[in-house]
Amino acid sequence: MIFLISSFISATGLVGDERTLFGTVTIFNMKILYNNDMKLSLCIAVYNEEKNLHYPLDSALDVVDEVIIVDGGSTDKTVEIAKSYGKKVRVIGSDNPTMFHKNKQKAISAAKGEWILQLDADEELSKELKFEIKQIISNNSESKIQNSESKEKNKKILNSKFNSEFSIHNSKFVAYWLPRKNWFLSGFLMKGGQYPDYTIRLYKNGVAKFPCKDVHENVEIKGEVGYLKNPILHYADPDFSRYLLRWDRYTTAEVERMPKDTKLNFFNYFIWKPKITFFMMYFRHKGFMDGFPGFVFALFSSIRFWVIYIKFWHHNIGNDRDQSGKA
Numbered sequence: 001m002i003f004l005i006s007s008f009i010s011a012t013g014l015v016g017d018e019r020t021l022f023g024t025v026t027i028f029n030m031k032i033l034y035n036n037d038m039k040l041s042l043c044i045a046v047y048n049e050e051k052n053l054h055y056p057l058d059s060a061l062d063v064v065d066e067v068i069i070v071d072g073g074s075t076d077k078t079v080e081i082a083k084s085y086g087k088k089v090r091v092i093g094s095d096n097p098t099m100f101h102k103n104k105q106k107a108i109s110a111a112k113g114e115w116i117l118q119l120d121a122d123e124e125l126s127k128e129l130k131f132e133i134k135q136i137i138s139n140n141s142e143s144k145i146q147n148s149e150s151k152e153k154n155k156k157i158l159n160s161k162f163n164s165e166f167s168i169h170n171s172k173f174v175a176y177w178l179p180r181k182n183w184f185l186s187g188f189l190m191k192g193g194q195y196p197d198y199t200i201r202l203y204k205n206g207v208a209k210f211p212c213k214d215v216h217e218n219v220e221i222k223g224e225v226g227y228l229k230n231p232i233l234h235y236a237d238p239d240f241s242r243y244l245l246r247w248d249r250y251t252t253a254e255v256e257r258m259p260k261d262t263k264l265n266f267f268n269y270f271i272w273k274p275k276i277t278f279f280m281m282y283f284r285h286k287g288f289m290d291g292f293p294g295f296v297f298a299l300f301s302s303i304r305f306w307v308i309y310i311k312f313w314h315h316n317i318g319n320d321r322d323q324s325g326k327a
Helices: 002-012 056-063 078-083 103-108 127-140 151-158 164-168 240-256 267-284 287-326
Strands: 018-020 026-027 042-048 065-072 091-094 115-118 124-126 173-178 182-183 188-190 198-202 224-227 232-237
Touching: 018 287, 042 056, 042 103, 056 124, 056 127, 065 078, 065 103, 078 091, 091 103, 103 115, 115 127, 182 287, 188 287, 232 240, 240 287, 267 287
Parallel strands: 042 065, 042 115, 065 091, 173 224, 182 232
Antiparallel strands: 018 026, 115 198, 124 232, 173 198, 182 188
16 A cells, blocks of 8 residues: 555655655645646636737636636627637627726636736736746745745845736735836837836736726735746737727727816817827837827827817717706
8 A cells, every 4th residue: 555655646746745755654645646726827817809819818818727708798709719618618798888997807716726817808918928927826825935946046036026026926915017018119118218118917716806997907816926028928909990990989988087177278189288198208208219100199089189179079068958858
């Protein structure tokens, strides 16, 4: 019997804390031998994303234990494509609210993993980022955090909050800022204030929640947040038509979250805000180094204030007419 147990130990390769010896009897840590716990859930909110859904699924399916997709009533083949990826994928039907973070919240609320990786349908993990995420999940799951480093080395690591090595091996972090590269027309925008474009996308289950107040918001985190080094690849705007659709959606969402009694200053929205925005993006943050796409992005980021003003004015005029009709 002892020989069989010893042979089993050799075969499994368990050592140290992975087993406890009591005389001739070996007590195994059954969680290590039969670990069926979900470690990582991928959460995605989608609506008509048949052309993009392959980005997150192809790049992350092999490192996650489940995929939660909240679909806002897609009319294309989005759901069919999602289900084609197998048993890991669970699709939840929903409506398609203008504040689409509500569906993202539904996805993370349904996740069962110890950790949550939240991606958009047009985002994928770079190979280097995938490796970083694997390290984090592995280190936290096995509690093998490297705390034996010298004090001098720790001081050097602590000097930079962006040090990925420190983030990976520090168990106090419950979430991580991930850099993101954004594709616009012909390439990734690296200037104009568009990179590293940090966003919180990896966090422990139960510590994150979307406020659902702003279209560009991050989740709110209860706990300390670290930084990773390698980027998410965001294929947001491969062509100008898609960009204009998103541009229209974002400006509409901005208007809808404004209180009705908001007073917009014409000079600010038509002169001052566009002027300052373009100057900061194109000159101060060197958007000109991204070539013509950099110019276009800075320009349309600036004139969005015209659109917000016009939409807000028209929205209020419509409400006033409705009130007059009821009277």
